[in-house]
Amino acid sequence: MFPKINPTQTKAWKKLKAHYLTHGSIHMNELFENDTNRFEKFSFEFEDFLFDFSKNIITEKTMELLMELAEECQLSEAISAMFNGENINETEDRAVLHTALRNFSNEPVLVNGENITPLVEHERNRIKAICEEIHSEKWTGFTGKKIKTIVNIGVGGSDLGAAMVTEALQPFWEEDMKPLFISNIDGANLLEALEEIDFEETLFIVASKTFTTQETMTNATTIKELFLEECHEESFIENHFIAITGNKEAANKFGIPDENIFEIWDWVCGRFSLWGSMGISIALTIGYEQFEELLKGANAVDKHFKNEKLEKSIPVIMGMLSIWYINFFNANSEAVLPYYHHLSKFKAYLQQGAMESNGKSTDRNGSPINYQTGVVIWGEVGTNGQHSFHQLLHQGTQFIPCDFIIPINSQNGLQDHQDKLLSNAFAQTEALMKGRTHSKNEIPFKIFEGNKPTNSILVKELTPYNLGSLLAVYEHKIFVQGIIWNIFSFDQWGVELGKELASDKLVAIKKHKQAKAFDGSTNGLLNKVEEWRV
Ligand SMILES: O=P(O)(O)OC[C@H]1O[C@H](O)[C@H](O)[C@@H](O)[C@@H]1O
Numbered sequence: 001m002f003p004k005i006n007p008t009q010t011k012a013w014k015k016l017k018a019h020y021l022t023h024g025s026i027h028m029n030e031l032f033e034n035d036t037n038r039f040e041k042f043s044f045e046f047e048d049f050l051f052d053f054s055k056n057i058i059t060e061k062t063m064e065l066l067m068e069l070a071e072e073c074q075l076s077e078a079i080s081a082m083f084n085g086e087n088i089n090e091t092e093d094r095a096v097l098h099t100a101l102r103n104f105s106n107e108p109v110l111v112n113g114e115n116i117t118p119l120v121e122h123e124r125n126r127i128k129a130i131c132e133e134i135h136s137e138k139w140t141g142f143t144g145k146k147i148k149t150i151v152n153i154g155v156g157g158s159d160l161g162a163a164m165v166t167e168a169l170q171p172f173w174e175e176d177m178k179p180l181f182i183s184n185i186d187g188a189n190l191l192e193a194l195e196e197i198d199f200e201e202t203l204f205i206v207a208s209k210t211f212t213t214q215e216t217m218t219n220a221t222t223i224k225e226l227f228l229e230e231c232h233e234e235s236f237i238e239n240h241f242i243a244i245t246g247n248k249e250a251a252n253k254f255g256i257p258d259e260n261i262f263e264i265w266d267w268v269c270g271r272f273s274l275w276g277s278m279g280i281s282i283a284l285t286i287g288y289e290q291f292e293e294l295l296k297g298a299n300a301v302d303k304h305f306k307n308e309k310l311e312k313s314i315p316v317i318m319g320m321l322s323i324w325y326i327n328f329f330n331a332n333s334e335a336v337l338p339y340y341h342h343l344s345k346f347k348a349y350l351q352q353g354a355m356e357s358n359g360k361s362t363d364r365n366g367s368p369i370n371y372q373t374g375v376v377i378w379g380e381v382g383t384n385g386q387h388s389f390h391q392l393l394h395q396g397t398q399f400i401p402c403d404f405i406i407p408i409n410s411q412n413g414l415q416d417h418q419d420k421l422l423s424n425a426f427a428q429t430e431a432l433m434k435g436r437t438h439s440k441n442e443i444p445f446k447i448f449e450g451n452k453p454t455n456s457i458l459v460k461e462l463t464p465y466n467l468g469s470l471l472a473v474y475e476h477k478i479f480v481q482g483i484i485w486n487i488f489s490f491d492q493w494g495v496e497l498g499k500e501l502a503s504d505k506l507v508a509i510k511k512h513k514q515a516k517a518f519d520g521s522t523n524g525l526l527n528k529v530e531e532w533r534v
Contacts, residue, residue, distance in 0.1 A: 001086060002077035004364040007327075007484050008371050012069035019065055020328040027451050028057060028433050044314060047300060048466050051314050052456040055433045056321055056401075057329075066320040067311045069484065075310060078483040083306050085111045085267070089490035090364070095267040096490050098475070099302045101275035102295035102468070111267050123263055123277055130242070130280065131288040134203065135174060141200040142236035149197050150179045152281040153223065154207030155215045157270025158244070159183040160352050162207075162281045164345035165274060165294065168467055171342075171411035172286045179285045182223075185215040190222060199230045199240070205281055206243045209264050209273070211250035214499070224255065244277045269490045271352045272475055290464045297468025298475075305476045315473050318455065319480025325401045325453065326372050333376035335393065337385055338405040339425040340462055346405075347379040350474060357478050357489040364486050373485045383424045393432060394448055401453045404429055405470070409461040429454040 007013050032038050032054075042054035042063075070076075081088050085095040100109045100120055108115040133139035134147050141147055152162055163181040166173075180193045204223055208216040227240060234255065242260040243251035251261050262277035274282065275295055283291035301315070310316045325331040338346050358374030379385065379402075393400055406425045410418045435450020436442075459466050482489030508515045508526050515526035 001088070001090075002074045002081055004486055005073050006363065006486055007069065007073055010069060010072040012065055012072050016062075016065050016069060016324070016328055019062060023059060023062065024057065024329065026057065026059075028055060028453075029435075029450065031057075031059065044312070044317070046304065046314055047469065048460040048463075049314075049469065050456075050458040051317075052458070053317060053321065055429055055456065056324075056453045057451065058321070058324070062324065063311065063317075063320075066324055067316075069323070070310050070316060070320055070480070073484050073486070075316065075480060075483050079306060079479075082479065083109075083302075085109050085116075087112075089269070089488060091488050091491045091493070092266075094490070096269060096272075097267045098269065098272035098275055099299075101268065101273075102299040102302065102472075104296065104299060111265075116265070116267070119263075119265070120276070126262060127277060127280055127283050127291070128288045131283050131291075134284060135177075135287065140239070141202070142231050142233070142239050143200045145198075145200045146176065147201055147203045148176050148178060149202040150177065150205065150281050150284045151182060151193060151197065151202055151223075152179065152205045152207055153182045153216055153219045154205070154244075154278075155183040155213060156352060156356075157273050158207040158209060158213075158216065158278060160345070160349045161271070161274030162279055164343075164349040165279070165282050165467065165471075166285045167345050168340075168342045168462065169282075169286050169290070169294075169464055172290050172464060174285065174287050177285050179281050181281075182219050183215065185218060187222075190219055194226070199227055202240060203284070204241050206241060206245075206251070206254065206256065207278060207281075208244070209246050209268075209270050211243070211245045211247035211254070214502070217254075220254065242280070244280060271356055274471075286464060293464040294468040297463075297465035297470075298472035299468075301469045301472035301476065305472075315476030316480050318473065318477040319484070321453075321455070322401070322477065322481060323484050325399070326375055329399055330372070331375060331399050331401055332372075333378060333398070333400055335385075335400050335402040336377060336379035336405070337402055337425075337428075338379070338381050339383075339421050340405065340407050340410075341382055342462075343405065344381045346381075347377065351377045353474060354478050354481075356492050356495070358482050358485065358487060359494060360485075360487040360489075362487070364488055369485070369487070371485070373487055374481070382421060386424065386428065390428065393452060394435075399452075401455075402429075402432065403455045403457060405457045405459075407459050407462040407466075411461070425456075429456055 039054045043050060043052040082096050083099060085097055087093050087095050089096050095111045097109060100116055106117060108117055137146050152159065159181055166179045180196060182190050182193050206220045237255050238257050238260055241256050243256045244262045244264055245251050246264050246266060248261055262280060264273060264277055268276060275298060279291060305313055305315050336347055336350055354377045355374050360373055361369050363369050392398065404425050432452035432454055433450055435448035438447050478489060509529060512530060515523045
């Protein structure tokens with residue numbers, strides 16, 4: 001295992017601190033004026049992508065020092081350890097191998113001595129088979145009707161990835177196939193979905209790695225009861241319910257037979273799991289071939305991340321730029337701004353990926369951390385954000401690095417709209433960088449300081465393959481940050497306390513008695529429930 005290094009104790013960190021003092025306030029306008037090759041120097045092409053990092057407050061020296069920091073923190077060793085299946089998720093004693101789910105070579109990948117490649121292939125073939133059966137109508141609903149609606153019942157990592165990808169790839173949907181997602185314990189989510197479905201034509205996917213998550217089990221149980229009320233026959237469950245889980249026993253107990261259970265292994269972290277059986281709703285929606293394209297696009301980035309030199313690796317550059325701003329400029333958030341309508345769920349997906357992974361304040365040695373780690377991720381699609389929060393990006397007092405994700409070609413055929421969309425994206429990055437200085441007649445309120453960093457990620461078209469690549473870049477960026485910050489990115493102990501504390505609140509709510517056992521505020525709130533509920 002690679003060493004656990006406090007980044008602030010490295011030589012590079014100290015050098016970066018000094019470098020920030022001399023270079024942190026250089027205006028990008030000046031950097032561009034002084035270097036006509038700046039765009040060429042700081043932009044990278046990768047397959048159908050162009051990553052333009054030139055609108056960042058960096059010089060070649062900055063990048064050199066950031067890479068020095070990556071080396072001192074043994075990032076290369078950490079990357080190898082992940083791909084080699086070492087138990088880098090130490091607090092749960094697990095390997096982290098979502099990359100194995102999208103590996104199409106027959107190379108063995110060992111987890112505690114066991115080659116997992118055949119397992120992955122076997123499960124992938126099962127995904128292919130269920131897609132074929134459903135699309136060819138060999139698998140039908142209990143009255144013989146074609147399955148046309150896929151309802152994924154899951155939450156967190158068992159929801160967000162698949163929900164985001166199916167939405168992003170809407171132009172690639174199979175004819176007659178509609179995905180729906182039920183995640184929230186709020187009954188409104190379930191009822192809204194029910195309005196859109198016909199039980200005879202619906203496949204329910206109970207997606208839960210643990211098969212114990214309260215939201216998912218409650219939603220799945222309610223749906224099962226309603227389904228049985230409709231068809232009056234337990235044996236029909238096998239036509240309409242499948243499970244994705246690592247807890248087969250619990251899925252069996254729920255009533256789902258073995259052949260309808262798809263596996264997720266403990267070496268796949270939930271929030272990075274859409275590439276395996278957690279992606280069944282994706283495969284059913286866009287077809288298995290296109291699902292494989294998604295995986296192959298991600299795999300291309302995996303190879304790049306594994307083999308490329310640090311200074312040329314896109315995820316490493318993105319991760320290190322983010323460290324530069326978070327730890328030296330004290331940025332508290334990052335905005336992700338896809339100029340693509342169907343990427344509206346991208347921020348929610350990335351919020352879990354980044355904030356659940358890197359929202360940590362204990363380092364890998366178990367010591368409290370005295371430097372900043374994960375930040376708030378937020379954003380909006382298209383030009384919508386421009387008319388709401390971009391004011392704050394341009395003239396507010398917060399320093400917020402932004403990623404602009406810009407597919408050049410749309411699938412919607414409305415070229416005039418697309419041209420305007422693109423021009424807006426480029427104008428925003430330009431304005432954020434350039435700002436507008438004070439001229440004689442200008443009132444001070446119109447001054448834009450500029451010098452706001454942006455990454456522009458251009459992609460020819462958002463195909464399944466390219467989406468796979470984009471997501472893998474962000475996944476690995478999160479990994480890079482976790483290594484530099486010396487934290488465990490693949491556990492999530494912070495979500496447990498709330499779950500535990502919810503159980504006795506539930507008992508109190510259901511008892512209809514005066515609450516006395518909690519703190520004054522919680523007692524007061526619970527008692528208001530009793531008083532107000534109808
Ligand atoms: O897949 P499940 O076991 O149902 O877990 C669903 C989600 O719930 C947990 O609370 C975690 O915060 C997430 O990382 C996880 O993805």
